[in-house]
Amino acid sequence: MPGKFRESTVAEKQQSRLKPPPMYRVILLNDDYTPMEFVVIVLQQFFSKNREQATEIMLKVHREGRGVCGVYPKDIAATKVEQVVAFANEHQHPLQCVMEET
Numbered sequence: 001m002p003g004k005f006r007e008s009t010v011a012e013k014q015q016s017r018l019k020p021p022p023m024y025r026v027i028l029l030n031d032d033y034t035p036m037e038f039v040v041i042v043l044q045q046f047f048s049k050n051r052e053q054a055t056e057i058m059l060k061v062h063r064e065g066r067g068v069c070g071v072y073p074k075d076i077a078a079t080k081v082e083q084v085v086a087f088a089n090e091h092q093h094p095l096q097c098v099m100e101e102t
Helices: 002-018 036-047 051-064 074-090
Strands: 023-029 066-073 096-101
Touching: 023 036, 023 051, 023 074, 036 051, 036 066, 036 074, 051 066, 066 074, 074 096
Parallel strands: none
Antiparallel strands: 023 066, 023 096
16 A cells, blocks of 8 residues: 555656746837837847847737737746836836736
């Protein structure tokens, strides 16, 4: 009997370890004041997008009201949101950046 108990406990531990952590989308929200070029710079600087990718996301934000910058573990997503908001404030732009669980 003890052998069976140990096996199921090990199997349960392995299963819980294999479950990936929740991921979060980092999203830029459209506003009527932040220049499009500034949004492109943010995407290149904080999300490692090339000029073409950054422009595509910026246009999505502009046309649809929001655009996904990337998907990250919670801590990284939160840090990116903080960095973008601080950078926007520093440059006196109202650009908003949020995160939501995938």
